[in-house]
Every structure is written in structure tokens, then in C-alpha cells.
Amino acid sequence: MIFKKFFDEESGKIIESSVMNAITIDCVIFGFDKGSLKVLLIEHAEGISKGKWALPGGWIKEEESIDHAAQRLLKELTGLSNIYLEQLKAFGEPDRFPLGRVITIGYYALIKIDDFDIKAGFTASDVKWYNIKDVPELIYDHNTILNYSLKHLRNRVKQAPIGFNLLPKKFTLLELMQLYEEILGIELDKSNFRRKILRMKLLQVLDEKQKDVSHRAAKLYRFDYDIYKKLTQKGFNFEV
Amino acid sequence: MIFKKFFDEESGKIIESSVMNAITIDCVIFGFDKGSLKVLLIEHAEGISKGKWALPGGWIKEEESIDHAAQRLLKELTGLSNIYLEQLKAFGEPDRFPLGRVITIGYYALIKIDDFDIKAGFTASDVKWYNIKDVPELIYDHNTILNYSLKHLRNRVKQAPIGFNLLPKKFTLLELMQLYEEILGIELDKSNFRRKILRMKLLQVLDEKQKDVSHRAAKLYRFDYDIYKKLTQKGFNFEV
DNA sequence: TCAAAAGTGTTTAGGATACACCCATGG
DNA sequence: CCATGGGTGTATCCTAAACACTTTTGA
Secondary structure, eight states: EEEEEETTTTTTEEEEEEEOOOOOEEHHHHHHTTTTTEEEEEEESSSGGOEEEEEEEEEEETTTTTTHHHHHHHHHHHHOOSSEEEEEEEEEEEEESTTTTOEEEEEEEEOOOOGGGOOOTEEEEEEEEEEEGOOOOOSHHHHHHHHHHHHHHHHHHHHHGGGGGSSSSOHHHHHHHHHHHHHHHHOHHHHHHHHHHHHHEEEEEEEEEEEEOSOOOOEEEEEEEHHHHHHHHOOOOOOO | EEEEEEEEEETTEEEEEEEEEEEEEEEEEEEEEEEEEEEEOOOOOGGGHHHHGEOOOEEEESSOOOHHHHHHHHHHHHOSSSSOOEEEEOOOOSSSSSSSEEEEEEEEEEEEEEOOOOOOOOTEEEEEEEEGOOOOOOTTTHHHHHHHHHHHHEEEHHHHHHHGGGOOOBHHHHHHHHHHHHHHTTTOOOOHHHHHHTTTTTTEEEEEOOOOOOSSOOOOEEEEEHHHHHHHOOOOOOOO
């Protein structure tokens, strides 16, 4: 039986717990800020990868489900809970990890950057949001995992309105459009985008407008998850 | 180090090889025959699940990638190689396997039933194509895995022309339409389906017709993978 | 000559696309 | 009064969908 150290929230202490020894979880956490898609990376503080950047990840406890492990790790690493988190796939090349055979299960999350402060966990010396275009070389196969996630995100965002998880609760239509433009790498027509997105009836207009902008203030909208659930039940396509 | 028995093709003997001890692979193999979607199941010949039906699956060797393991297992179990095989996702509830903590990685394949004979492998006492609607209770969480695959297949089939993997090389448009109807559980309009599918330019008309049918013989078509590759490169949607 | 499926044609409604234009606001 | 983005309107083209119709062939 292998034991690893964890930070226990209830007691506030570092405890040891048994973990599965050939499987890890790695999380690709996407954010969106100032018109750019970003990913959360950590710098390893110890071990063979000390000083190198990596996707946040960790070990699966013996008694928890893998989904739970992903949620737990994300909470430990970012402070966030109850967010959009999805399994990507398992990565299992025999040589992906230099110290033995370890398969990792990739998860990805979309979060609202403004909702929380990031802070380096106890095996990380630093944690930073990287612009997708400026990601450095990462440890192991983490660049592969990231690229796969990105491809997956581009597909998923066209199937379901998951992009909203990257925006603040209240947003303008232009912000939403720019999010899609950034993720998909395409240009969209303002007028047509408005019509398309509003026709879907997924957005609620708020009785509120932008402030402190040096031009006509735009209406604010919010995404209505209940409406979305009703629409998905009878099959619903989200092409932009 | 844990060892398991394998059938070695080169020597024709049963050999022992080291495997990863907390991870398995399970395969959902879909087929299509006489208008019905089918799945390949095996009956366990030994162990705690003796006499029960299950998805074909097995252990991952220490030195092989998980994709390779899936391909190998599929070959051992069905005789088929080099076919459309995709990772689904990992299933990791802590209680999914009764004798310990084992995470399984699900794969699925679409194959042409007529292309090969199925035969029970050496830890299986029987192997059978089950109509999707008649699948019995399976071991562990295999029903969950199967249901997930089915949902996934229904989605995937709308994104990419993977359905062709289920049909014989030469097929009629009506057969193709019935395949989609069966998988998606919907009814399609013959005329509109023809137009839509032919406009995509994915099919090559053959200089051949159906034989031995008691009505007007239909033209035979085949799917052209090269054309498909060209089309996908510039983003290509496959809604039916 | 009938049944059954192959295959074609036509009409209509609604969405996609492109693009011109007016509106509101801060500087 | 101008720059900037917010927001609306419209003409054109294309496709989806519904459905009626003709053709071919074996029994």
C-alpha cells in the first residue's frame, strides 16, 4: 500500500492517505480574461520536475471515485468547487512518466477567472495563468494533454453552451462573441451572432447596463441553466 | 509484479506477462445486422463471474500503450485488427469491481459483422452478438459502460461518418438510412436523406446493383475514406 | 398487373450570410 | 462632433422538410 500526503480541510493538517499507485489525474483548467483564452499551470516545487511547469494533477485516493478525485484536486489547487468539470480521456503511453508506468486520466474545467484567487499549493512553488499561445514546454506528456484538451474544447463549445462557464455571470453579447472568436479562432458577424444567440432563448436580459465605458453602454445578459436543460431534453444543437 | 496468462500468437502458446494491476480495459464492440444494432458480449468461463455475461476486456501489459492494449485485446477476442477503435472514457467508481479497486478504461469499436467469425477466447465460454434491446444484466458496471457507449455513439454518428464502419463495403442508400434510423431511433425521409448524403460527396457510386431482390435493384455505393479526409481538413459537419 | 422498393421533382418556410445603416455616449 | 461600440433592418441565397410522383423489377 502506497501513502501520499494530503492537506485535510477538516483538521487543517497534512495527513497521509493510501492512493492508487499507477494512476494519476491531470487537470486542464481553462480561463478567459481580456479577450484571451488561458490555462492554469503550476511550477513544481520538489521532485524530479522541480522548477518545471506542469498541469495541476495528483493521485487518486483508494476510496474515492475518479470524478471525486478530480473535484478534490481542483478544489485543493484552485479553491473552487462545484464547477463544470469533465473527463477528457486517459493517456497511457508506456514511457510518458520517467519513473515507472503511470497512466493519467485527464480532466478539464472551465472557470471564471475573477471568481477566485489562485495560490500555489504545497507541492507547487508557483501557479500562473498562461495565455494559450504562450504556454512553455511542460513536463512529461502535458503538452500533448493540453493540446488534446484544446481540440476537445473547440469541438465541445460547438455542441453545448459550456463557454458560459468562462465568462462572468453578467456579460455583454460582444464579450460572448469575442469568447467564441478566441476559442474557435474565427471571426463572426456581430449582427448575425446576436440574432443566432438570442433566438436560442438561452440568455436572460438583465435590467442593467455596462458602466464606465467610453461608448454606448451595452445591455448585460446572463445564461439561464434551467432553460438550457429544458432545451437539451429534446435534442438541441449549439452551432455558432 | 503481477503476472497474467496470454495467448502468444507467434509461438502459439499461452505465456505469462506482467500487467498493471489496478487498471483494465473493456471494449464495447458494436455491429449491425438485419437492421438491428448489436453488441458483442462474452460469457465468463471462470472466476467469480463464471456463467455471467460481460463486455470483453482484460489487463494492460506493463510495456504496451493503452491504445495498443485495446487493439490487442480486440484482436485476441474477435480476430479483427486495424479497425476503428476509440477510447470512450475511464470508469472509476471505487466499488465497481468487487475484489478490489480497479479502474477500467472503456473503448468502443464499430465493425462489419460479416467480415469475421467470432469465437470464444480461452477465458470465455461463449461469445455472442446481442441485439441492443435484448442485452441481459452484465457483470460489475458493464451495463453502465454499455449505456454510456450507446449515448456516445449516437452523438458521434452525427459528427463524423463512423457509421460506415458497421456496413459491408458495398451498400445501398436505404441500408445506410436504416442504419441511421436504428442508431438514432428516428425516422428519416428517403428523398431528403438521399439528397443530403449524396451532396456530401462522400460516397462513390459503383457500377453494380443489388442481386436477388424481389423488387427494383438499388445501386451500390461505397464510402470513400480519402474524400472524407480531404473534407474534414477544412472543418466538416455530418448532421443527418 | 400488383407489390415493393428505387429514385426524381416540387413547393415552402426558415435560417445563414453579407452588409448597410442608425443610435448612444464619452472625450 | 467624432470615434467607438451598441444595436437594427433587409435582400439574397441556401437548405431542410414534407410529400407527391414516376420507374423498375420480381413474383
